[in-house]
Amino acid sequence: QSTAETGIFPSCISGINKTFQTPIKAIITVVATMCSYLLVDAQLLIPFLSTVEWLFYCITFSIILYLRYKEPGWKRPFKVPLFVTVLLFLLTGTFVVLPLFSKESRMTTLLGLCWLPVAAVVYGIRHLLTQCCSKKLSTDKASSQSSLQTLDSGYNEEEKDEKSDSKNDSNEFDRI
Secondary structure (H helix, E strand, O other): HHHHHHOOOOOOHHHHHHHHOOOOHHHHHHHHHHHHHOOOHHHHHHHHHHHOOOOOOOHHHHHHHHHHHHOOOOOOOOOOOOOHHHHHHHHHHHHHHHHHHHHHHHHHHHHHHHHHHHHHHHHHHHHHHHHHHHHHHHHHHHHHHHHHHHHHHHHHHHHHHHHHHHHHHHHHHHHH
């Protein structure tokens, strides 16, 4: 749901159910995607997904190591011990690289990794479009805000004129 709210996924899957307070549209989307995986042979699908999954775990642990080095003073709710982070980084990196040395899994591993540049390009285009649209929306919003302020100030002036007219009428009534 959060990815839909930030613009990575379509906004039609964002939103929380009022009764149950759950992201029901996002849950239905995930379930439909998982059901579509059942249509594909699992022996072919698992190497694709597992390689990319281990790669993202490896990237996550590398970011943890990077932040431990670059920003050591940051407050963290939980600080993973350094040896655990290094061990998990090496282990997940091994799970990404090791299948490249096996003839049976080399092709599926490479094909699984080939989706990463495609996903990066799609994400980059989507990010640029989101930025472009948000800038346009903010300028449109600013112009509509100024228009509303202009209308509001004109309304307030009319209201002041009506009040002054009514005061003048009441003063005339008092004179009579």
